[in-house]
Amino acid sequence: MSPTPPRFPPLRRVLGRWRGPGVVLAAVGLILSMLSTGSASARADLRVTDRAGATSSPRSAQAPVRVAEFVAECPFTHRLPDDPIVFPGLPGASHMHSFFGNDATDAHTDLAALKRGRTSCSPTVDLSSYWTPTLYANGKEVEPTGTTFYYLGEGVRDDVIATIKPLPQGLRIVAGNAKATGVGDPTSIARWSCLHHGEVNPSKDFVNCPSDSMLESYLDFPQCWNGKDLDSPDHKSHMAYPVGGQCPATHPVAVPKLRQVLRYPVNGDPARFTLASGAGYTMHGDFFNAWPEDEMARRVRDCINVIVKCGADGHP
Amino acid sequence: MTAATAALRAVSVAVLAALLAAGCGEGGGKPSGEARSTSSARRPGPPAPSGQATSGTFNSSDIGWLQLMIAMDDQAVLLLGLVPGHSADAGVVKWAQPVAAAWRGERVRLRKLLVRAGVPDTNPHEGHDMPGMVTGGELHTIKRAKGAAFDALFLAAMREHLDQAARIARSERSAGADPAARKLAAGVEETARTWRARLP
Numbered sequence: 001m002s003p004t005p006p007r008f009p010p011l012r013r014v015l016g017r018w019r020g021p022g023v024v025l026a027a028v029g030l031i032l033s034m035l036s037t038g039s040a041s042a043r044a045d046l047r048v049t050d051r052a053g054a055t056s057s058p059r060s061a062q063a064p065v066r067v068a069e070f071v072a073e074c075p076f077t078h079r080l081p082d083d084p085i086v087f088p089g090l091p092g093a094s095h096m097h098s099f100f101g102n103d104a105t106d107a108h109t110d111l112a113a114l115k116r117g118r119t120s121c122s123p124t125v126d127l128s129s130y131w132t133p134t135l136y137a138n139g140k141e142v143e144p145t146g147t148t149f150y151y152l153g154e155g156v157r158d159d160v161i162a163t164i165k166p167l168p169q170g171l172r173i174v175a176g177n178a179k180a181t182g183v184g185d186p187t188s189i190a191r192w193s194c195l196h197h198g199e200v201n202p203s204k205d206f207v208n209c210p211s212d213s214m215l216e217s218y219l220d221f222p223q224c225w226n227g228k229d230l231d232s233p234d235h236k237s238h239m240a241y242p243v244g245g246q247c248p249a250t251h252p253v254a255v256p257k258l259r260q261v262l263r264y265p266v267n268g269d270p271a272r273f274t275l276a277s278g279a280g281y282t283m284h285g286d287f288f289n290a291w292p293e294d295e296m297a298r299r300v301r302d303c304i305n306v307i308v309k310c311g312a313d314g315h316p
Numbered sequence: 317m318t319a320a321t322a323a324l325r326a327v328s329v330a331v332l333a334a335l336l337a338a339g340c341g342e343g344g345g346k347p348s349g350e351a352r353s354t355s356s357a358r359r360p361g362p363p364a365p366s367g368q369a370t371s372g373t374f375n376s377s378d379i380g381w382l383q384l385m386i387a388m389d390d391q392a393v394l395l396l397g398l399v400p401g402h403s404a405d406a407g408v409v410k411w412a413q414p415v416a417a418a419w420r421g422e423r424v425r426l427r428k429l430l431v432r433a434g435v436p437d438t439n440p441h442e443g444h445d446m447p448g449m450v451t452g453g454e455l456h457t458i459k460r461a462k463g464a465a466f467d468a469l470f471l472a473a474m475r476e477h478l479d480q481a482a483r484i485a486r487s488e489r490s491a492g493a494d495p496a497a498r499k500l501a502a503g504v505e506e507t508a509r510t511w512r513a514r515l516p
Contacts, residue, residue, distance in 0.1 A: 081447050086440075087380040088368055089491025093484050095444045107487075111367065170367040179440055230367030233379055233435055238369075277444050 064316055065309040068153025068161050070256075070299040072128075073312060074101040074121040076143040079134055082107035085172045085235050085286055095276035096134040100147050102290060105129040111170040114290035121149075122312045127290040130260065132217075132283070133178070133276035137266050146195075146214070146263030151256040153304045155223055157245040164254045164304050165225075166296040167289045172231040173239055173258065175221040176284030178277045180204075190283035191218040195263055205280035206270035215264045215273070219285045223257035224248060256304055260285045370493070374433040377491035381484060381501065382430045387441040389423045391450040392477050395458065395470065404463035407516035408470065415511055422504065429497050448480020471515060478515075482508040 083094040091107035104117030153161035180188035183204040193202040194209035222239040224247035229238040240251035303310035396416040485505035
């Protein structure tokens, strides 16, 4: 299925990564599940509207898997009260952030600094930086042990997916609303759920997960770019979400949708949990793109535009 | 494998070149970092390094600093307002009076700059545990304290606020771009250090 080097046994990787959907498909054979669901990211229950108009079912048992996707797995690297997008050059100004991927990220980080840094990501070519507000359980920091960053075509029509362009180097994207006011706040796009326990309804706020489960956070980044700015004064207005399966005229350039999936080794009473930014519905994510242009372009061409599921190596 | 990789690379480069030629971004895939706000169009600011957003003469450091200081001062002013009814220390009462007046003035100057930057005056840090900021929860606790207990909590919160204000203002003096914002930062740093030194 994949030309992944033997040092990463494909079966174990797939099993490790897809324990969640594996339960959904408990009745389906192992091979079938590897071929067909591969993708937590493409789970139809996550964002039904995203695939409106799409012709293929992500759960189809036909190979190759018709999901426009490549991934980076980027474990936790460090914590700092810094934010190079919102508070560039102002160390210590931010609430606490947990950083993933590039290990050099701090308040002074720019694209050149990222290019000089090292990464926790697989693939190691991804020098991007990803960060979120730190999660606390009873006031103690908890770092996610599952840290997958999906790059997806879904969210726009298949004919638009075919036109998706690479994310430009140096692009900053902030997803979610750190000042959301409650679970009824439509500006919150936070989604908390329980690993292996789909029966627990997802919520914009923390959920109570069974003792054999983990707390999961899903966050989808906007995938329409204005084609000009790598950032904007409010750090949001250069990007937009698609409307009706396509990008709006103000943000005409469709780019891969980043989906951040974090799994925290905690469960139980959600009253114990807080984010550095407040309640669960304030969950947000920051992305500073430092993929090499050729590596990003290859993945967009080979995985996204043609709607093929790729792994961290960017191959089907 | 090596040959295949090399071939793949060659194809990737060709595809990238084609994408760029097809209009993916401007200027060879390195688009201008200049923000598209109206103030930016009217009065282009200094070139921002590697795509950092600007709004007129303000860069992201200026905007982040202004928003943070306003949020911190809003909370600190609420705390200062508690002093007359809660403190048992004449020294604290005497210290707080001019500070409250000074910070109200500081907030006005910060907000004027934010308006000039063309950024809406909303508090993006509301409800957050920002370093040095008196949080809503802390304010709630302090409100219920009286006398010496209040004074101890109040002074600890003020020390944190003043230390953080001085620290961030110092960074803003070098990281910021707008001359008026940097000048205000110098003033904030100086007064924060002065008030800190005079804390009872």
